[in-house]
Amino acid sequence: MLSFTPYPKSQSIKEILFSSLAAGILVYLFLIIFQPFGTESFHHPYKYLILFPYTIIFGSSFFASDLCTSRFKNWNIISELLKILLILFLGSTLSYFYNSLFISHVALSFENYCYMFLYSLSVGIPISAIYILSRYIYLNSHKDIPQNNTLEQIETSEHSINTILRISANNTVLTIAENDLLCVQSMENYCTLYYLESNTVKKIWLRISLSNILTQIQTQKIKRCHRSYIINIGKVKNIKGNAQGYKLFLPEIDFEIPVSRSFISIIIPELQHLRT
Structure with a gap:
């Protein structure tokens, strides 16, 4: 609109x-x-x-x-x-x-x-x-966010609360700490979850829609950024692009995550807020 x-x-x-x-x-x-x-x-x-x-x-x-x-x-x-x-x-x-x-x-x-x-x-x-x-x-x-600008990573202090995410899909129940979740990628009727376990990247396939999984795990940091992706904005390290299309980079994974134009007004201000 x-x-x-x-x-x-x-x-x-x-x-x-x-x-x-x-x-x-x-x-x-x-x-x-x-x-x-x-x-x-x-x-x-x-x-x-x-x-x-x-x-x-x-x-x-x-x-x-x-x-x-x-x-x-x-x-x-x-x-x-x-x-x-x-x-x-x-x-x-x-x-x-x-x-x-x-x-x-x-x-x-x-x-x-x-x-x-x-x-x-x-x-x-x-x-x-x-x-x-x-x-x-x-x-x-001439966006204020330059290409390949490194975002300040917000570390979780020992006194902060690490939210536990519980994901239920068919007969599978998965429990992941919010700070360990990296992103979720949707492929047709399946979703691939990328997360950290003992500082090692793991991934798991679940038969579930992206919208369904979003209702279970969405928090202040876990947000949808594309019709096929959910991102943990607290894990984003680099960002490039402009209002025509942004790409987010996480050091733990080897692919870039796009931001749809309809989600720019939600995701980009949050990333800017993390830098301040």
């Missing part, structure tokens, strides 16, 4: 400042090139200088909004669109006061503000579309 489509957020002040400045400059270029809404009939020796503050107004609106929303979690495309609407509202309000008090010198009125808001929408919507698309492409290719 559109509302659950993840939209990347930037934690870089430099990137936020640059993208906000670019959005403000686009507004200025739109005004001086196309000269909409009576701008063409506005004659003044310093016309282009008078129009320049709109760059600052909208650039500041983008910067303030991006800076605030960078603190939110589970950001998606609907959240981004609502943020853009807030930016246009803020930009139109500041533009209205600037135009009324310093350019037109007219009395303030709600009707005039509505016109300014509509003008801001007309200019802002195409620019916002460019802004959203270009940032999506850029941030996806």
Whole structure:
């Protein structure tokens, strides 16, 4: 669904400042090139200088909004669109006061503000579309998690509780400590469990569906990451990729575990939390 489509957020002040400045400059270029809404009939020796503050107004609106929303979690495309609407509202309000008090010198009125808001929408919507698309492409290719980044392994202290997982499949009952489970791989009607026993990797085949086994073993660390995999995120050592596809690596096993796009918003924040 559109509302659950993840939209990347930037934690870089430099990137936020640059993208906000670019959005403000686009507004200025739109005004001086196309000269909409009576701008063409506005004659003044310093016309282009008078129009320049709109760059600052909208650039500041983008910067303030991006800076605030960078603190939110589970950001998606609907959240981004609502943020853009807030930016246009803020930009139109500041533009209205600037135009009324310093350019037109007219009395303030709600009707005039509505016109300014509509003008801001007309200019802002195409620019916002460019802004959203270009940032999506850029941030996806410059994720905060670099390729082959080593995650800090969280060791279990002697005072912590090692949860015991009990798995029942047909006539088989398997008991595994949570910290010993590595991953579960599904193959048709069977699942292969990879786990540690005396620091040696063991695996066992069970006739059980992945969804069934997940209901028995899911914990804060044991989560589904793909339609064919369950992962113990506490055992993940390396991660690479971006929002188009992540791969998880466990030092105990010799294959990579994919993360489906639908599970990225669940798995990746948990891995980031383990690093902090």
